[in-house]
Amino acid sequence: MTGVSWTCFPVPRMTHFHDWKIQVNYEAGGKDMKFKMRFADQIVGAFVFLAILALAGILILMGFNQRWFAKDYHYTSRFQTASGLNTGMAIRLKGFQIGAVDSISLLEDNTVNIQFHIYDTYWEKVRPHSVLDLVTSPIGIGGGGLILYPGKNRGEPLPDGSYIPSLDFKEGLQLVEDGLVEMSEKGDKITGIIDSVGPLLEKVDQAVLSINGLVDEVRGSLSGTGSGVTADIMRDVRTMTGELNVMLANTSENLEVVLTDTQATIGNFKSLTEEPEGLITTLLNPQGSIRKILDDDDELYNSLNNALTEVNKTLANLQEITVYLSNTTPQIAGLLEESRDTLDKGKEVLEGVSNNPLIRGGIPEVKEQPATFQSYRDEEF
């Protein structure tokens, strides 16, 4: 299966073995390779040393950054529920992270115990009567966290392993009610709301002022005294209105004359229709000419019908003639062309006779003149 069988061989100690084979092979690689061969140990040493140095440096920096070497002070607290709590959660004071939660456990009385640590740099803030509060964001995204409210007691900071009450229990709330806790202004929800009303009113005031300014501007624009596009439009409208008034005054004078004439015309028409001797009355009279003409046992109708039939026949004949003419038009055109040629030839003969050498100087040379007219037969297809 393989070329080598793996049995244990005694390996000799070769303290001064010179690997001449590798040396010879690698020397063929040029100056760079020679340099590498000569300083292989140093290069590899530097390679290893730098890697170890980098790794150590990173670990040291990580240690400083993650406070591996700093002393932390550990405390405990209790909450009603672990909801919103998690291991590693930051504990904050005035927005600064001053510690983190180490562990969370459920106690026998169904309360939640947390163990947390405070960084040594903030240890002095953990004074007696300090309380913890779990703040959760009302919309559930960010904004929550464990907040430490330091006590107003200016005594020594609480020792390592102390218990700090939370606002989930009466003991913490009692400390707040007694005014022993240094609550930040924004920590109290009602105070927070009141604080937020001020800026809100200020914004409303600014909005009202803006609306006032806008109203003034609109008023100026509508009265045409202001500046801007609206004011220009209003001024134009005013000018146009004046011009329209003058135009209407002139028109009204002309309109009166037109109305008078129209009235007279209507009067005439009325008299024509309503008077006993009027046109309409005469036309509608049963004894009138129209009645007589129309009431003739279809004699007029038959006569008109016959006349129209004759006209129709004439038109048909005319159409046939037109078609015949349109069909014979090319032949007529060809005939006319040939007649023209015949006339030209005749003209030449007559001119030849007149120029007879016996009489005159002979037949003159004829210059070919291409015909401007071209018959349908001469067309090239």
Added chain:
Amino acid sequence: MFTFLGRWLRQKIKTFFYVCGFLSQVMKETVRFFGKKQAGYKVMTMQILFTGVEALSVVALLALALGAVIIIQGVSLLPQFGQGSLIYNILIIVITRELGPLLTAFIIIARSGTAISTELGNMVVSHEIEAYISVGIHPISYLVVPRFLGVTFSLLLLTVYFNMAGLIGSYFITQLFSPIPLREYFTNLLYHLRTVDIVSSLIKSFVFGIIISAVATFNGFRVEGSTTEIPQVAIRAVGQSLVYIIFADAIITMISYL
């Protein structure tokens, strides 16, 4: 059918025991290697030079490019979801925990795995192994162990350099496209970087180094006597190494998250 199956199974069992014997020999000789001063140290140094030092430029370049791409993409995309700080976690997971050891291993497989298989195969063909044995030099002690240690150490060290280039060097590349304050970047990076990330990365590279060197040397010695077998074993060494390190990577990652 049964004859074929039986022969195949017998062959597999034989190979398995052969591999076990080879690995046990390698481990035994590796333990003994440090206890004695011998010429193998020089071979190991040369192996680190060729596997580690000479691959440094490729590894660093790859890490720089990868780190820079992750930072640029993350800085442009993640703040849109309000998750800008996740860039550090992504960078650490991708560079340190996952792709660092894996890509370094790929480079080593391509550069050194094939070279070792070919070199040992040639030595078998030219009867050099028999010559070593005849003068009392254990081939595993002199040929395998220095390469085994050299590749493993090189992979460990290269992974460290990959992490350095990927996490730190890529920052300076990123400055050309989307500047981030130096202090902010490194403070956040060091805050998010955990010991388990570094340990996981080193364990992976150590295991990958063992796999690559063991597979390469084993396949090198599998040459029977023909030169035509040499490229075949080199290819086989690459394929097997890739499969084994991917499996090992998955197993170590799962263990690290348990």
